[in-house]
Amino acid sequence: MNKALVVLIPLVIVGVLVIGGFGIYNGLVSAQEEAKTAWAQVENQYQRRADLIPNLVETVKGYAAQEKSVLEEVTRLRSQWGEARQSGDISKSLQAAQGLDSALGRLMVVVERYPELKSNQNFMKLQDQLEGTENRVSVERRRFNQSVLNYNKKIRIFPGVLFAGLFGFERIPLFEAEAGAKKAPTVKF
Amino acid sequence: MRRVATFILLWLMGIFWAVPALTLEVPDRPEGRVTDQTRTLTRNEIAALEQKLAVFERETTNQIAVLLIPSLEGDSLDDYSIRLAEKWKIGQKGKNNGAILLIVKADRKLRIEVGYGLEGALPDGLAGSIIRDEITPRFKAGQFYQGIDAGITAMMAATKGEYKAPKKKGRRSQSFPPWSFLPLVLFFGIFAFLNFMRRRRHFYSGDSTGWTTGGGFFGSGSSFGDSGGGFSGGGGDFGGGGASGDW
Numbered sequence: 442m443n444k445a446l447v448v449l450i451p452l453v454i455v456g457v458l459v460i461g462g463f464g465i466y467n468g469l470v471s472a473q474e475e476a477k478t479a480w481a482q483v484e485n486q487y488q489r490r491a492d493l494i495p496n497l498v499e500t501v502k503g504y505a506a507q508e509k510s511v512l513e514e515v516t517r518l519r520s521q522w523g524e525a526r527q528s529g530d531i532s533k534s535l536q537a538a539q540g541l542d543s544a545l546g547r548l549m550v551v552v553e554r555y556p557e558l559k560s561n562q563n564f565m566k567l568q569d570q571l572e573g574t575e576n577r578v579s580v581e582r583r584r585f586n587q588s589v590l591n592y593n594k595k596i597r598i599f600p601g602v603l604f605a606g607l608f609g610f611e612r613i614p615l616f617e618a619e620a621g622a623k624k625a626p627t628v629k630f
Numbered sequence: 631m632r633r634v635a636t637f638i639l640l641w642l643m644g645i646f647w648a649v650p651a652l653t654l655e656v657p658d659r660p661e662g663r664v665t666d667q668t669r670t671l672t673r674n675e676i677a678a679l680e681q682k683l684a685v686f687e688r689e690t691t692n693q694i695a696v697l698l699i700p701s702l703e704g705d706s707l708d709d710y711s712i713r714l715a716e717k718w719k720i721g722q723k724g725k726n727n728g729a730i731l732l733i734v735k736a737d738r739k740l741r742i743e744v745g746y747g748l749e750g751a752l753p754d755g756l757a758g759s760i761i762r763d764e765i766t767p768r769f770k771a772g773q774f775y776q777g778i779d780a781g782i783t784a785m786m787a788a789t790k791g792e793y794k795a796p797k798k799k800g801r802r803s804q805s806f807p808p809w810s811f812l813p814l815v816l817f818f819g820i821f822a823f824l825n826f827m828r829r830r831r832h833f834y835s836g837d838s839t840g841w842t843t844g845g846g847f848f849g850s851g852s853s854f855g856d857s858g859g860g861f862s863g864g865g866g867d868f869g870g871g872g873a874s875g876d877w
Contacts, residue, residue: 569754569755570754572873576708577869580712
């Protein structure tokens with residue numbers, strides 16, 4: 442009877458630990474998957490924006506054909522981004538997306554010089570769509586960062602940290618807003 | 631020592647002042663569909679808009695809410711709007727068929743925030759032209775009610791048909807088929823019958839202790855059918871779709 446207990450108690454303890462371990466491990470995996478999904482959403486929005494570019498370039502060309510260099514640059518950076526995304530390298534595709542960001546920004550500055558273009562219905566709609574995708578990117582970026590924070594916290598705090606080391610869960614870097622992106626205004630007293 | 635204390639005090643003040651200035655607090659989800667914090671609209675105008683949106687929701691299950699705030703206090707329109715959408719969760723859960731018309735009066739800015747489920751029917755370009763063609767010309771003339779009315783009318787026209795009211799699910803609260811009460815009636819009937827028998831027996835046996843448990847049941851039945859007029863539902867998700875404008 443006593444002997445049986447001696448065997449049973451450690452068995453139960455191990456059992457509880459293993460079952461608890463499953464839960465923690467699964468929690469880490471699902472947090473990681475959430476972060477991945479959130480990242481995919483960010484890329485989707487970038488894709489959406491890239492899809493707008495051919496139409497945008499065509500429209501601008503109709504009014505401002507002499508702005509060839511900016512238009513070509515936008516087109517080039519768009520295909521560069523497509524390649525970078527295909528390669529699956531996150532930091533590369535992010536860099537390309539940000540390059541495209543600034544090229545589009547330049548294009549929008551150029552456009553200011555063409556009032557006829559600016560009052561074109563089609564162009565206005567494109568501008569709405571472009572702004573819309575940019576807003577979506579920033580929304581998805583924030584959600585991505587939230588899920589990454591959640592995941593990174595899980596692999597750092599106590600029970601999770603054991604499994605993170607054991608199974609190689611690595612920290613995911615946050616998506617910092619690019620330089621020149623709209624910033625919150627500074628506060629003055 | 632004093633300098634340190636002053637520094638800490640300033641620092642603390644910095645925290646407490648800086649944070650609200652950066653992110654303006656979003657009001658709680660209101661009871662009604664139209665909320666005017668600027669006192670621009672009259673009571674009758676609000677009621678008329680409410681009525682329109684309520685009828686529209688009954689027909690399509692799409693939810694549209696309108697909010698007028700005085701100022702963003704330095705916050706960004708897009709950020710405020712998406713936080714608003716995430717807090718209010720306009721639209722039905724799973725269908726995400728909500729939209730918000732946000733107007734910031736002192737900043738002279740407005741935005742139509744579109745839920746995931748309506749992005750197809752009310753794409754950014756269309757939202758933008760509603761703002762440009764329907765709303766801002768009227769706002770420029772100081773006709774706020776007319777602008778909002780034209781805006782939501784256009785939004786409703788755009789989103790009509792994208793989500794047809796499903797036949798069974800979701801409309802249950804408005805039209806209970808009469809037979810759906812049958813099990814309930816039977817249950818209470820049996821209960822009442824037993825109750826009656828019990829009482830009678832008590833009566834005959836001369837037992838004076840009352841049997842009162844039955845009453846509570848009937849009272850609780852009233853909370854059942856949520857009428858279609860209320861601003862219920864919620865759970866709609868937004869992803870930053872829509873368009874902004876100014877006047």
